[in-house]
Amino acid sequence: MDVIRHHGLAAVLVGAFLLFWVPMFGFPAYYETFLYSIFFWIAIASSWTILGGYAGYFSFGAGAFFGVGAYTTATLTTWYGVPFLWTMPVGAILAGLIAVAIGAVVFRLNTLRGELFALITLAITFILATIVSNTPLDGGSGVYLLSVKVPRLMPSTNGTMYVIALLLAAGAVTIAYAIQYSRFGMGLFAIHDDEDAAEVKGIPTFRYKLIAFAISSAIAGAVGSLSAVYVGYLAVPDTFSLTLPLYAILMCVLGGRRHWLGPAVGATLITVALNLSTSGADPVAGKAAVAAAMVLVVLLVPNGIVAVPRGKKRGVSEVAALASAVVPPLPAANTDGKVLLVCREVEKSFGGIRALHAVTLDVREGEILGLVGPNGSGKSTLINVVSGHFRAGSGTIEFDGTELRDLSAHAIARRGIARTYQIPRPFERLSVLDNVALCASFGAGTGVLAGRREAAHWLDFTGLAGKAEALPSELNLHERKFLEFARALATRPRLLLLDEVLSGLNSAEIEGAIALIRRIRAGGTTVVFVEHVMRAVIALSDRIAVLDHGMVIALGEPQATMRDPKVVRVYLGKASAA
Amino acid sequence: MPSVTLLGQAVIAGVLIGGLYGLLAAGLSLSWGLLKYINVSYFALAFLSAYLTYQFGTFNGIAPWWSAVILVPAFFLLGVLQHWTFMRLRVTELTSLVVTFGLAVLIESLIQWIWTADFRKYESGFSGLTSKIGPFFVPTLDFLALVSATILAIATWSWLRWTYVGKALRAAAMDPEMASAFGIDHRRLSFLLSGICSAYAAVAGIFIALIATLAPSEIGTWIGVAFAVVIIGGVGNPLGALLAGILIGFAESVTMAVTQPAWAPLVSFTILIVLLLWKPRWT
């Protein structure tokens, strides 16, 4: 698979290299301008997909950043006489900086996802347009750039424009490619599928979104800068337009928005179609035909023409080989009883409801601690607070001497705490192997390849090696739970938080899971687990903690603790009430 | 300093245009929130309805209210047909955006083919009607649009909130599997809703014909503001869409009355951003 995809990029780059010399051959200039428009859209669509397709943050703001680039060039060239080529990077950087400023505010709010993010970018487009239109930058009269000198990179002006657009397009596609197959790209894909889970798995989601937004916007800014000089005349409504992001989205959806080559394919098809419909005899029919064709293609290939490569099915033996190849054994079990995690007076409220109250608890290195209690007693909340999914209201949480309370979830994950979700939350569009590799890569801080090897090992460990190339949706519940294990283990955690991993499993499956947890602990990992299946709790735990109404009411050796009168009251009271 | 008359008149104008925004955005809001289709073809359908109202009124002598009697049921059926087609073709939330955009372009092309790109104005004879309240004037057609929008929005909202069918629809939107486990036939209900969305477009179109001048390219000028209205009002909430429409209309209108009108988009969209940052989910 790697070979195929590297060939793909190589083909694109060789193609770009050959196309580079086109202006030397003196073809009719029309072909240069025609190809220019294709390159223009390839660059815009590829830049859109980095945030919109990879990370799933649909932006309607391409016009805004395109406009920033265009007006930067217009202002610098016409007011200050700065050479055109110098203004392009300035426009790109300015667009990127504005994106960072916007993102720094918007991405902090977990509520501004999906359509709300789209709306914010839409609003920014209108706001920037209004500002440019009402200030001397444009003032509403438009800016005329035909007198701007274009450097002679090629025999003709058209040729120069063509070559710059070609370089931008090739650059954008290469960037999209490089991101897709990097750790960063994997992180973006994970953000797309489940942002909260991604953060908990060690992905710095805020920073990644910011970087993706900045790269995407900077490319749009560079294209805007070029376009300003190409068209020679800027007007606010045409520059800060909705048409630009709309076409970019159409191209990405058509071509495949989760693949580096998808936007380029979509952009080429739609641009060619638009050019075919320029006949003066029946332009309306032409326009309608393009629209109809677009609808048909999307209906036929809903995921885009270039879908995410599922690769060839890797055999079990191949994954096993990957697994056995490298992975060093886990550190030996450490049972000296050193305290690993200390919670002191931890409080957490939701609105008026106190979910955790004065929770004080220590977890010793190498032990298995069971967390039990009736529904709503705060067990899962405790896990969510320790893993950083929620921030504690007050109190301290110390892990191996480090205060966790003010750390973000991904930073906590990188310090060696992993968790599973009660309802498995795999990244649905990534293969099982990639799901685990991603967690390995981010949690343990390894590279992509090392992550894949690590992942193969843990798939083997959890018995999922045969499903490595499957999508999570193709797994049954039992397998999905084990995938949660594998994802958590792949980060090589020192502390593993398990949230009701046994619920919904049949008794044979529970036996398997119990054996697995024992093996995990044997490997040296400390385990805290929330569980309702008391048989498993008693069988597994070194100690148990009982929670009720957000408070720890008992803590100690399992048999004795369960006989504690307070605990009995909680459970029997519950039972008699039911 | 602007006079009280000017301010009052601007407030009235803003609130009234909000009714039209609300009508136009309702279909998108409902289908996005409850059918999971981001259907932008409603804007084109609204203009189709507007052109038909113009055609009936100008060349066939059919009064706009009779047009409504014809168009609303016809568009209801059109919406049902559209939904049936989408379900048959397995359109998803994401592809719906492309499919309905394509559909909107097709409808726009149809309009341009039949009525040319030239401007059309429906001279209904009602456009000048207005009533005087104190120093202020309330234009009748705009007021009727607001009243219709309000009645429809409250009716739809109550229907969704209080009736079994409405609750079932909302439940199905949140979790289709769970809803079907309770025996809710999501498919049948969704046809009803898709018809309603399209009927909203028909009503919006009739008022557009009465109030505005028509050109195929005008379809695009409403999309930006309608999206904003839908999202501020809360996706899937017709009453929210109406209130958001009024809010945006009000903000733009007052800005245009007291400062350089060209700054109006800045004010309304800044309000939007501030609201989103401050309290993103109040619906």
Added chain:
Amino acid sequence: MAKYMIRPSRRAVLSSLAAASLVSAGRRVYAAPAPIRVGCTLALTGPLAQTALVHKLAAEIFVADINKHGGLLGRSVEYVLYDDQSRADQTRSLYEKLITVDNVDLIMAPYATAATLAAISVAQRYGKIIIYSSMAQVYLATYDRAFPASHGGPHPEISNPKVILDAWASTPHPPQSIAIAASKFPSALFEAKGVRDLAQKRGIKVAFYLEYDFPSRDMNPIAARFKDANADLVWLGCLGVEANQLIEAMTKIDYKPPRSFYLFPASGPLASAPGGEGATAFSNYEEHPPMDKFKGADVLIPAFHERAKAAGMPYTRVDFQAATEFAAWQMLAAAAQATSSLDDAKMADWLKHHQVETVVGKLRFNEEFNCGDDLSKVKQVQKGKWQVVWPVAFRQPGTTFIAP
């Protein structure tokens, strides 16, 4: 409904195409020279399509007529038209195509400012002569083979406002105050600023000067401001239907300004608007005496009525858009005929030193930016029809400028 479909026109187009091919086939038998191909794009789809259609009809009328009379320089003329989709980048690309792939003999400019500028820059690169008919800011066309057919003189920002204010100054009670609002559209803005400056210079009080967003969805607040200012002259720098929107908005709040001027309104809708009576606007041509006797008017007017009706357009009278496009073709033909060549340099040189009789009047091109006189006029809606009311020489006999 069916009767308003454009089927008839499509049939007409098809049959004329068939006829054209028959004619050319017939000529080929006699080894007639190849046709002169004139290339052009127009915004046939997209936001500018309303007016572009008018230009298309006017151009087709000219081409049909010249071919009926033996063509140009003994060769028939072929109109090569593309749809630029109202996009400037597409326009540029299509002009490259016309020149480098289709190898047309001559080119004609597209519709609207941005597209015109894009086309001029291509023309400049190949040294082609280009005549444009819809760009008011002539000072942007610094290319010395670019010629305007829309005559506003070399400094329209000074001369146009003068025409407008002179017109009103000629009335019994000239306005003492003016309220100005303009669309954020380049040509509207520079006219608006010109009027503001000139009004101040002439001691007319400027109640306000506003700019609003283009395209405008809502003219109600602007109407309220006009009413509030209650100036003697309402001056709107509008495009398309904004004039109608404003008039309706003013009617709704029971305000009828004593005098009103609309810069570039959609002619049909404004003339037929209930509150449109008495409204004035910019023009350089209306199809009534004396202008209906200008050169080519006898061809343009009846043919335009017929074609516009067949195309299903609601307003079929010739206004300045159609006339200016027609005049542009008259200029091109005149230059070719006079120099007996299609050589761009010769034609451009001839135009600079000669006057051309066109449907909009006698044009000359020997001033800055290849401009001549400002032939701008003011027209007024009278009984549902546009009448030129200023300058007086262009008034239809028996009409007056209706003003307080």
